[in-house]
Amino acid sequence: MSVLGIHRKLEENSGLLIFGILFVSAIGGLVQVLPSVFQDELVTPTSETQPYGPLELLGRDVYIREGCSTCHSQQVRPLLAEVKRYGPFSSAGESAYDRPFLWGSKRTGPDLHRVGAKYSDAWQRVHLIDPRSVVPNSIMPAYPWLAERAADPRENIQTRMRRLQMLGHPYSDDQIAQAPYLVSDKTELDAIVAYLGVLGDAAGSDGRMAH
């Protein structure tokens, strides 16, 4: 059958046309996305990647809720300027315990994948509550309420950790038993500062270059 004949058939049968459109638009995904789902390299943590502790886990949720990833990426790309500015480039394995990953695609603020080593916790606190008090020309919004809210108001940190354990995060039963004591009197500010503090801990593992 000629190409134009097929074309005519498709044009006259909307069901067939829909199927044809779906098939053609699926090709890109079948080639680019599907194989990566099964690629071990992307889901195997690098040697220094650790699952988040209970407080950090809660801090990550605050990070997601406040939409930090709409302005901050968490991926240092393998480009000279980025490696010089931020440190070793990110590898997929570093996000093995990120569900979902927070790579982001927009940098209104700087990349945060290597931010852990750069600032003291005290600075992070002041900066989150009032960014302008330490960076006068910052356009980041202030997040003063973080200091007033309990990190784990529903007291379900153990449930969360158990679910992640089911998904393969190597939490020990001891860690899960201890978790409530580690987060009980903490605020969301404590949690997100703890989370930011461990970002980049696995930088440079598995032979990736330091600049």
Next chain:
Amino acid sequence: MPFDFWVGWVAVLTVLSLIGLAWVIYGAYFGGQKVGEDEQSPTVWDENLREGAHPAPMWWFWTMLASLVFTLVYLILYPGLGSFSGTFRWSQGGELEERLVAHESAFGARRSEIARMDLELIQANDVLMRAAKRVFDRQCAACHGLDATGQAGMFPNLLDHAWQWGNSPGAIEKTIRDGRHGIMVGWNSVLNRSEASQLVQYTLALADSTPSVHPGKAKYDELCVACHGADGKGSIALGAPDLTTGIYTYGGDVLTIKETILYGREGVMPAFGGILDDMQIRLLVAWLSRS
């Protein structure tokens, strides 16, 4: 599924869709159907509106042909077809490595020269001092302020003469490279209110002279002397601030000093040894120790 399967999957699907694309393009232009041929039973709407079969313009064809040729050339030169790495052997990591090497060969010699340069020579060189200020602005100003006078009532002023960890070039370099962690313990559990107030007054009095008789002296000699010294001069080795300077990182008013004494302080300077290179650290030391 094994990795090899997916390598083959990518390669086969890529090739098949390219062939399919070529077939569609060829068929649409040279499939044997001529203009007007498809008009045995033309669909007619609205009296005289007929569907025609005018072929797409030829420049579309040439554009698509060029794109196909480009794709083929690209897939031969660069990685894309399964695990075939392309005749250029290009890779993202390889390119970065190459650029780092080029960067090093272009600037490495000059950078290591600056990293070993005399501080006076750097300080006398306007270009280098401007570069140093840029490093400061980017790496240090977030805490110490753009003018380096400290801020937020906790990050130290770098322009005064009171440096709790020392202001010799060696001490500054160590502070930048390895970071510092200063801890003042709180005495809330061992001091009552009046003792705390007396201690505050004694601390403030130290700025003028060491009083020989003072109601706060007994507690000072008991609790504070180990770090801050009998004369209040502090200890650079311990990072204990000099109390005779009248300069207080966290604030010098009565209430703030009382808070410091009762609840303690903890100050962290992060280590920049892994973030900055030797030249940048040298520039910062020169910039910070300038007169």
